[in-house]
Amino acid sequence: xxxxxxxxxxxxxxxxxxxxxxxxxxxxxxxxxxxxxxxxxxxxxxxxxxxxxxxxxxxxxxxxxxxxxxxxxxxxxxxxxxxxxxxxxxxxxxxxxxxxxxxxxxxxxxxxxxxxxxxxxxxxxxxxxxxxxxxxxxxxxxxxxxxxxxxxxxxxxxxxxxxxxxxxxxxxxxxxxxxxxxxxxxxxxxxxxxxxxxxxxxxxxxxxxxxxxxxxxxxxxxxxxxxxxxxxxxxxxxxxxxxxxxxxxxxxxxxxxxxxxxxxxxxxxxxxxxx
Numbered sequence: 291x292x293x294x295x296x297x298x299x300x301x302x303x304x305x306x307x308x309x310x311x312x313x314x315x316x317x318x319x320x321x322x323x324x325x326x327x328x329x330x331x332x333x334x335x336x337x338x339x340x341x342x343x344x345x346x347x348x349x350x351x352x353x354x355x356x357x358x359x360x361x362x363x364x365x366x367x368x369x370x371x372x373x374x375x376x377x378x379x380x381x382x383x384x385x386x387x388x389x390x391x392x393x394x395x396x397x398x399x400x401x402x403x404x405x406x407x408x409x410x411x412x413x414x415x416x417x418x419x420x421x422x423x424x425x426x427x428x429x430x431x432x433x434x435x436x437x438x439x440x441x442x443x444x445x446x447x448x449x450x451x452x453x454x455x456x457x458x459x460x461x462x463x464x465x466x467x468x469x470x471x472x473x474x475x476x477x478x479x480x481x482x483x484x485x486x487x488x489x490x491x492x493x494x495x496x497x498x499x500x501x502x503x504x505x506x507x508x509x510x511x512x513x514x515x516x517x518x519x520x521x522x523x524x525x526x527x528x529x530x531x532x533x534x535x536x537x538x539x540x541x542x543x544x545x546x547x548x549x550x551x552x553x554x555x556x557x558x559x560x561x562x563x564x565x
Contacts, residue, residue, distance in 0.1 A: 292428060292487075292495075292513070294506055294511040294512055294513045295487055295489075295513045295514065295515055296512065296513065296514060298371075298418050298514060299370050299371055300322055301512060301513070301514040302350075302370075302371035302373060302374050303372075303373050303413070304512050305490065306373040306374060306376075306377065306498060306555060307373070308487050308492065308512065310315065312492075313496070317412065317503060318448070320352075321351055321381075322381065323355055323543075324353075324356055324357045324360050324385065325357075327354060327357035327537045328357040328358070328360060328361045329354055330477065331354065331357060331358060331361075331411070331443065332361065332514070333486075334443050334539060334549060334551055335428055335441055335443055337362075337410055337439060338348055338358070338361050338362035339362065340362045341362075342362075342364070342408040342409060343361050343363070343364050343366075343406065343407045343408050343409075344358050344363040344364065344365045344366070344408065344409050344410070344411065345360070345365075345366050345367075345368070345406070345407040345409070345410040345411070345432075345436075346365060346366070346367045346368070346410075346411045346412075346444050347368050347369075347372070347394075347396050347398075347399055347410055347411070347412050347415075347428075347432060348368075348369055348370075348396060348412045348413065348414075348415030348416075348543050349367035349368060349369045349375065349378055349380065349391075350369060350371070350374045350377075350378065350414075351368060351374055351377040352375075352377065352381050352382055352389070352417075353412070353413070354376030354391055354411045354413055355367040355378060355382070355389050355411075356378070356381055356382055356389070356413070359382070359387035360385060360387055360489065361384075361386065362544040364388070364498060365373055365387075365389045365392075365407075366389070366390045366392065366406075366497060367389050367390070367391050367392070368391075368393065368394040368396075368397045368399070368402075368449055369393065369418040369555070370390045370393070370394070370396070371396070371428065372393050375393065377425075377432075379391055380392065382496065391405050393473060396412070396415065396416075396419065396428035396432070397419070397424055397427045397428050397431060398431065399428065399431030399432055399434065399435050400427075400430060400431035400434040400435070400468070401431075402431075402435070403434070403435035404434060404435070404439070405434070405435070405436065405437045405438065406435055406436075407435055407436050407437065408436075408437055408440050408441075408559070409436070409440055409441050409442070409443065410432050410435060410436055410440065410441075410442045411442075411443045411472075412432070412442070412443075412444050412445075413444070413445040413446070414445060414446055415446075415449065416428065416444065416517075416519060416524075417427075417446060417449065417516045417517040417518070417519040418448060418462070418514060418516055418517075419507050419517065420463055420515070420517065420525060421517070421538055422517070422523065424515065424525050425519065426527045426531050427440075429527055429528055429530075429531035429533070430532065432531075433494070433532045433553050433554050435475055435532050436554040437552065437554070438554055438555065438556050438557065438558065439492075439553065439555070439556040440553070440554045441552065441553050441554075442550075442552045442554075443549070443550070443551055443555070444524070444548075444550040444551075444552070445547050445548070445549050445550075446524075446548050447520075447547060447548070448520065448541070448545065448547060448548045449518045449519050449520050449521075449543065450487070450520050451545055452478075452518075453480070453483075453486075453518060455518075455545075456478070456480055457478055457559075458477065458478060459475055459476070459477055459478075460475065460476040460478075461473075461475055462474040462475060462476050462490075463476075465496070469496055469497050470494060470495040470496050470497045470498075471494075471495050472492055472493065472494050472495075473492075473493045473495075474490065474491070474493075475491045475493070476488065476489070476490055476491075477489040477490075477491055479513075482518075483518060484518050485515055485516065485518060486515070486516050486518060486519060487513050487514070487515050488516055489511055489513035489514070490511070490512050490513065491509055491510070491511050492509065492510045492511075492512075493507055493508070493509045494507070494508050494509070494510070496508070517519070521538065521548060521560070524548075524550065525538075528552050532554065532555070533552035533553060533554060533555075534552075534553065534555055535552070535553055536550065536551075536552040536553075537550065537551045537552070539551065562563055
């Protein structure tokens with residue numbers, strides 16, 4: 291295994307440490323666009339009406355959790371990465387919204403919550419679990435955390451389109467830092483039909499060194515392995531976890547994220563647990 295391919299918690303810890311040390315090579319505007327995010331979530335799940343209890347079970351930096359809290363949801367936010375939640379707490383404090391944060395692996399949700407939430411959200415996270423069995427375990431835990439009739443909103447990269455296009459590199463941005471600049475490039479390694487590696491390469495220029503000095507540019511590479519979670523596989527795993535109905539929302543373009551709304555049935559057979 292390449293040393294830059296890290297377990298998910300270590301990947302985010304390294305990314306967040308790097309960001310704290312040298313700053314982002316791109317703008318925070320896309321994280322802090324709470325109004326746009328709120329409109330997207332309301333279009334998918336309806337309005338909060340000041341009453342609904344929501345779980346953001348892969349909250350990261352808090353984009354969805356904070357947008358929902360600003361619209362009146364009572365939000366619990368969980369994540370496997372404590373360092374990511376530190377950012378989310380900071381942003382929540384800036385927005386003066388009250389969110390309960392709790393460190394929790396998605397696979398453990400079923401043991402932490404029982405029929406507690408009207409809705410749950412998971413964005414760009416399910417395919418970071420290593421196997422279909424782990425994804426189904428997480429989905430079953432989310433279903434257990436929802437009240438009967440509760441709904442789950444999923445947003446993720448369109449892996450069908452990714453595997454069709456197989457991009458090699460994507461330029462993510464540039465940032466000036468003291469004595470130089472940082473370029474960020476996302477690189478993809480297509481290992482197999484079931485797994486890809488997403489690598490973030492941060493290339494830092496030191497302008498105090500001569501242009502011919504091989505140390506003028508240094509690179510930090512941080513990567514994580516992702517499951518190629520195609521839409522038909524996601525639907526099958528949602529069904530196996532006990533969700534019905536399952537609705538894939540229209541995509542405005544093939545490169546746009548996949549959005550899914552799935553429901554925990556209002557009435558269930560005794561012993562139904564999705565495991």
